[in-house]
Each structure stands twice: as C-alpha cells, then as structure tokens.
Amino acid sequence: MKILVLMKMVPDIVEELEVAGDGSSLDPEYLRFIVNERDDYALEQSLLLKDRLGATVTVVALEAPEIDDVLHTALAKGADRAIRVSGVDVMAGTRAKAAALAATLPGVPGVLPADLVLSGCQAIDDLDGFVGPLLSSAIGLPYLGLVSRIKVDPAAGTAVVAKEYAGGVMGRFEVTLPAFLGVQGCEKPPRYVPIAKVRAAIAAGGIEAVPAASGPAVTPLAVGAMAKPVAAGHAEMLEGSVRDVAERLADVLAARGLI
Amino acid sequence: MATATLPETPDLTLDGLLATPQGHALLSCIQCGTCAGTCPHGDVMRYTPRRLIGMLREGFIEEVLASSDLLSCVTCYDCWDKCPRGLHLTDVLLPVVKEQVLLRLPQVPSELQGALSNTMRYGNPMGESPRKRAAWADSAAVPVPILRDLGRPVDVLWIVECYAAYYPRGQDNARATARVLAALGVDFAILGTEEKCAGECARLVGEKGLFDTLREQNMATLGKYEFASLLTSDPHAFDAFAFLYPSLGLTQPVQHTTPFVAARLDALRPRMTRELGYRVTYHDSCVLGRHNHMHDEPRRILEAIPGVSLVEMAHNRDNTLCCGGGGGGMWLDTFYKEKGHGRLSDRRVEEAAATGADVLAVSCPYEVPRFEDSLKVLGYDDRIVVRDVMELVAEALDG
Numbered sequence: 001m002k003i004l005v006l007m008k009m010v011p012d013i014v015e016e017l018e019v020a021g022d023g024s025s026l027d028p029e030y031l032r033f034i035v036n037e038r039d040d041y042a043l044e045q046s047l048l049l050k051d052r053l054g055a056t057v058t059v060v061a062l063e064a065p066e067i068d069d070v071l072h073t074a075l076a077k078g079a080d081r082a083i084r085v086s087g088v089d090v091m092a093g094t095r096a097k098a099a100a101l102a103a104t105l106p107g108v109p110g111v112l113p114a115d116l117v118l119s120g121c122q123a124i125d126d127l128d129g130f131v132g133p134l135l136s137s138a139i140g141l142p143y144l145g146l147v148s149r150i151k152v153d154p155a156a157g158t159a160v161v162a163k164e165y166a167g168g169v170m171g172r173f174e175v176t177l178p179a180f181l182g183v184q185g186c187e188k189p190p191r192y193v194p195i196a197k198v199r200a201a202i203a204a205g206g207i208e209a210v211p212a213a214s215g216p217a218v219t220p221l222a223v224g225a226m227a228k229p230v231a232a233g234h235a236e237m238l239e240g241s242v243r244d245v246a247e248r249l250a251d252v253l254a255a256r257g258l259i
Numbered sequence: 260m261a262t263a264t265l266p267e268t269p270d271l272t273l274d275g276l277l278a279t280p281q282g283h284a285l286l287s288c289i290q291c292g293t294c295a296g297t298c299p300h301g302d303v304m305r306y307t308p309r310r311l312i313g314m315l316r317e318g319f320i321e322e323v324l325a326s327s328d329l330l331s332c333v334t335c336y337d338c339w340d341k342c343p344r345g346l347h348l349t350d351v352l353l354p355v356v357k358e359q360v361l362l363r364l365p366q367v368p369s370e371l372q373g374a375l376s377n378t379m380r381y382g383n384p385m386g387e388s389p390r391k392r393a394a395w396a397d398s399a400a401v402p403v404p405i406l407r408d409l410g411r412p413v414d415v416l417w418i419v420e421c422y423a424a425y426y427p428r429g430q431d432n433a434r435a436t437a438r439v440l441a442a443l444g445v446d447f448a449i450l451g452t453e454e455k456c457a458g459e460c461a462r463l464v465g466e467k468g469l470f471d472t473l474r475e476q477n478m479a480t481l482g483k484y485e486f487a488s489l490l491t492s493d494p495h496a497f498d499a500f501a502f503l504y505p506s507l508g509l510t511q512p513v514q515h516t517t518p519f520v521a522a523r524l525d526a527l528r529p530r531m532t533r534e535l536g537y538r539v540t541y542h543d544s545c546v547l548g549r550h551n552h553m554h555d556e557p558r559r560i561l562e563a564i565p566g567v568s569l570v571e572m573a574h575n576r577d578n579t580l581c582c583g584g585g586g587g588g589m590w591l592d593t594f595y596k597e598k599g600h601g602r603l604s605d606r607r608v609e610e611a612a613a614t615g616a617d618v619l620a621v622s623c624p625y626e627v628p629r630f631e632d633s634l635k636v637l638g639y640d641d642r643i644v645v646r647d648v649m650e651l652v653a654e655a656l657d658g
Contacts, residue, residue: 014388192367196468
C-alpha cells in the first residue's frame with residue numbers, strides 16, 4: 001500500500017502578523033512559517049496505517065522556510081520518502097499551489113499512483129479547504145474531506161472513515177481506493193520524535209529536491225485589502241472596594257434590564 | 260557529601276554507558292536501597308535507582324525501558340547525594356535510561372511533548388515568541404542593555420533564562436535582578452532575542468538530542484560576543500554552562516545570581532535601607548543547593564536584608580525537599596496526577612507553613628509557580644508569599 005502525504009507551511013501566529021505596505025498582504029519581514037497543524041495529523045494518520053498495514057509513506061511539501069525541518073522530522077518519525085518541490089512562492093495562493101502540485105506530482109517517479117493521498121482538510125490560510133478538492137480533481141481522484149479515524153482494508157481496496165457534521169452528528173463512509181482524503185483529526189495526537197532521531201535524519205540527508213513543473217496558468221483570487229480587526233469597544237474595569245464594585249455592578253446590570 | 264559534576268554521557272546506549280569507567284562503576288551498587296528511600300517519588304515508582312541497577316545487572320533492562328515509570332524521576336540529586344558508593348545516578352545513569360525510555364514511549368505525555376517541541380522551535384518551553392524574550396526589560400526600573408546593541412565587550416553577560424524572561428512572576432525576578440545589578444554598578448548586558456533555553460532540563464528528561472542542538476546554537480551565539488563571565492538566574496542553566504558547555508569551548512566562568520550577589524554584600528549593604536519586617540524561610544533548590552551545595556550564600560543575603568528574620572524548615576540544605584519541577588517535572592503534572600502521585604511542592608509548602616514564615620524565599624525560577632500553586636491549593640496563600648531572593652533584595656533597596 002502506498003500513501004502520499006501532502007504537507008505545507010502556514011504563517012505561525014505565535015509571531016504577531018503585520019500587514020505589508022501594499023495593504024493587501026502579510027509583511028514577510030515578520031513572518032515565520034510552521035507546518036499546517038492538520039497536515040501533521042495527516043502524517044500521523046499515515047504512520048499509524050504504516051504501523052498496522054506496512055504501507056510506504058511518501059511526504060511531499062512545497063519549498064518554504066524551515067520546510068527541511070518538517071521533512072527531516074517526518075523521516076525521523078517513520079516516513080519512507082521526503083520530497084521538496086521548489087519554485088513555488090511560499091505566499092502563492094491556494095489555487096496556484098494546487099496547480100503546481102497537480103503539474104509536478106505525476107512526473108515524480110514512484111509518487112503516483114498512490115492508494116491513498118492524505119492532506120490536512122484545511123489550513124489557516126485555506127479555511128475553506130480548497131487545496132484537496134482542487135488537487136484531487138486535477139489528478140483524477142475522488143475526494144472526501146473533514147475525515148478522521150481512517151481504517152483501511154487492503155484486501156477489499158476500501159477505507160472506512162468518520163466525518164463529523166454539525167450538532168455532533170458523525171457519519172461513517174466507505175471509500176473505494178485510491179482516494180484523496182482531507183484529514184481533520186487523528187485517533188491520537190501527532191507523535192513526538194526525539195531530536196536525536198531528527199539529527200540522525202539530517203545527517204543522513206534523504207530529502208529529494210524536485211523543481212515544480214509548469215502547468216496551465218491559474219487565475220489567483222485577488223485580495224482586495226487586508227487589515228487587523230479594529231476593536232469596536234472596550235471592557236469597563238470596575239475598581240474600588242468590594243462594596244463600590246458590587247454597587248456599580250448592580251447598577252450596570254439594572255441599566256441593561258438584567259436584574 | 261558528593262561533589263557537583265555533570266559528566267558528558269558518552270553514547271546513546273546503555274552499552275555505551277557501561278563501557279565507560281563511571282558507567283561500569285554503577286554495577287558495583289551494593290543494593291542498599293538508600294536511593295529508593297530518599298527518592299521523593301520512591302514510594303510510587305516501580306523502578307527506583309536500586310531496582311533499575313538490579314535489573315540492568317540481571318539483563319531485564321528492556322522491561323524498564325518499555326515503561327514510562329522513569330518519567331517520575333525529577334532529577335532532585337537526592338539519590339546521587341546520598342549514595343554510599345558515590346555512584347553517578349542523577350547525572351549519568353538516569354538521563355541515559357530516560358533517553359531510552361523516551362525513544363520507546365508510544366506517546367510522550369502531551370504537556371512534556373509541547374514543552375520539548377516549543378523549546379526546539381521557539382527556544383523556550385512556553386511556546387512564546389522569541390522576539391518577545393526581552394519584552395520584560397521594557398518595564399524594568401533600570402536600563403537593561405542588549406549586548407548586540409551595546410557593540411562592546413561587557414564584564415557580565417546575564418543569561419536571564421526562560422521562566423524569568425517569559426513567566427509573569429518570573430519577570431518580577433528578572434526586573435529585581437536588573438535593579439540589583441545596577442545598584443552594584445555591574446557592567447552587564449543580556450542577549451535579548453538571541454537567547455535560547457540552555458537545555459539542561461531537556462537533557463535530564465532524556466532529550467539529549469534537543470540539549471545538544473540548543474548547546475550548539477547557544478555556543479554559536481556566545482561565540483559572537485566578548486564577555487568576561489556569565490551570570491544566570493536559573494540553577495539548571497548554571498549547571499549546563501558550568502559543566503556541559505565547556506566541552507564545546509565555553510571558557511568563561513559562570514555564576515548563579517545568588518552567590519554572585521552574596522559575594523558583593525559589602526557593597527550592597529549600604530543600599531539596602533528599607534526595613535522589610537518579614538519572617539522568611541529559605542527553600543534550597545535541588546540544583547543550586549543539593550547539587551552545588553550553595554546553601555550559605557542565599558542565607559547570607561537574607562540575613563543582610565534589614566528587617567528579615569530567617570527560620571529554617573525541617574528539611575534544609577542537602578536534605579531539602581524537591582519542588583518537583585526538575586528533570587521535566589515542570590511539564591509532567593498531569594502525567595503525575597494520572598499516576599496518582601502527590602504534588603511534591605505541596606509537601607514543601609506544608610513545611611514552610613509549619614515554620615510560621617510569611618515569605619518562602621527561593622533561588623530557582625521554577626519554584627515560584629510551583630509553590631504559588633501549592634499555596635493556593637492548600638489554602639496558605641493568605642499567609643505566605645513566594646519571593647525570589649533577588650526580589651527581596653530589590654525591595655530593600657533605597658530609591
């Protein structure tokens with residue numbers, strides 16, 4: 001069984017995001033990138049399937065700052081191949097990234113066809129989760145997103161997955177493989193790999209570098225403006241003695257008709 | 260009394276350890292059980308050091324390595340200090356075994372996993388922005404120069420460390436230390452955003468690879484600057500810089516803030532003019548106290564502060580009780596709770612309360628959150644406050 005996992009980097013919101021001078025993009029000077037959390041769950045799911053079924057796991061990621069750390073960590077965790085696709089702007093939009101992967105993946109030896117393609121179902125820069133649907137359509141695979149708890153029956157060539165709906169309703173789907181699944185969560189958190197193993201993976205090399213292939217031109221979505229939220233109001237802090245605060249609080253609640 | 264050491268662990272494997280003289284000496288354990296008896300988690304651990312060595316000798320080590328039991332070791336140095344054979348337990352055996360445990364754990368406890376991942380990525384276990392590492396200095400009462408901006412050598416490069424740099428109550432310690440250094444007229448600077456965790460607690464929890472990475476990164480940073488000595492607020496960082504960084508070429512001496520200030524009390528005494536009126540009990544930290552035997556220095560400082568009377572807890576100096584935060588314990592509270600372990604800091608706070616003190620003084624930034632939590636849990640927070648020794652000194656300073 002062959003599993004392909006797609007991972008990408010997104011802005012790390014531990015650092016405060018700043019809007020660039022053009023008013024429609026993030027200022028790259030203050031940006032730091034981190035692996036998309038859902039993609040990390042997709043990798044964990046693939047490694048769990050490998051543990052159980054003996055699959056081979058190939059991880060593919062677009063070039064970005066610190067992406068080698070992510071790929072070496074994936075190798076240290078147990079992935080069999082790690083491929084870095086270069087030549088795509090890290091700030092490119094969802095359509096452009098999906099198109100670049102669609103043009104590139106078929107030409108990389110041994111990557112496609114895969115029995116299962118996994119990626120995160122969404123990202124903080126792709127909240128609608130379009131990468132999966134766009135890419136699966138381009139490479140001719142059925143797509144099911146927002147799934148968790150993937151169980152594969154290799155003999156039957158099927159996978160059974162759970163999909164969460166509003167109101168706590170869970171659906172159970174049987175998917176015929178090959179398929180592309182957008183992973184929402186995993187049965188356990190991503191595993192920790194000791195840094196000694198990551199250092200060993202770095203020392204061993206092992207990341208394959210592949211230039212992005214050119215494909216049909218895509219029209220990116222145009223960002224009209226980008227701005228930080230503006231506070232519409234502020235909390236009123238009640239200060240003074242307990243009695244003063246209690247009386248003031250009673251006045252505030254009474255003024256709003258709450259008592 | 261054991262002498263503080265931290266020998267380099269030679270190899271990732273137990274075989275590698277046992278091939279060294281200090282590792283081979285472990286096999287001379289007389290199985291007296293002193294280590295198990297003195298271990299703060301000895302009553303709940305399946306594999307105390309005594310049993311660990313016994314199983315190692317009889318070839319059952321895989322059973323130990325497949326268990327998460329060794330995560331209960333908080334590297335308090337009690338077994339190391341009390342061992343009648345002088346065996347390297349806390350400083351050599353336990354980190355190597357814990358490293359093997361960590362490699363085999365099917366799931367690293369989530370709090371610990373988060374702290375280790377954060378330390379690797381951000382240089383601090385809290386996962387805070389590296390760019391905000393020196394933000395505390397903006398509210399310091401005295402200028403806190405950044406070495407890169409200073410553009411000249413300094414006498415003292417102060418390694419603030421993670422909890423003093425980020426944790427809000429730790430920042431009180433950092434601001435107090437800055438005031439004390441300024442009062443002493445010390446020519447000092449900090450690394451600011453270039454500083455990263457020294458990594459010693461990562462090593463003691465078994466993450467030697469993370470420690471090695473941090474040590475290499477920190478040595479590269481230190482190598483860019485000229486300074487005569489290092490100063491740190493964190494005993495764990497003190498151990499790292501004193502015993503483990505020299506093997507990568509660190510030549511400058513390091514001091515912890517407490518002995519540094521104790522050695523300059525004559526200069527400081529005329530400046531400490533405010534009467535505090537506190538009854539203080541001092542907690543010896545495992546690393547500064549038991550490992551490095553620096554017991555007199557903090558007490559000399561406290562006795563020099565006007566209006567401070569010092570009372571001792573039942574367990575003090577080398578017999579101090581562990582706060583539970585070392586060796587990864589800071590990030591294993593939930594794991595310990597699930598295992599049914601009592602909170603070690605609760606035991607210590609009970610002793611502090613029994614003295615009638617109104618201040619529990621500490622010299623390790625880990626202890627402030629641990630003891631403050633315990634004071635609240637046990638209902639003593641209206642009677643006792645936790646203060647770093649530097650906070651008390653700064654409070655006693657004139658203007």
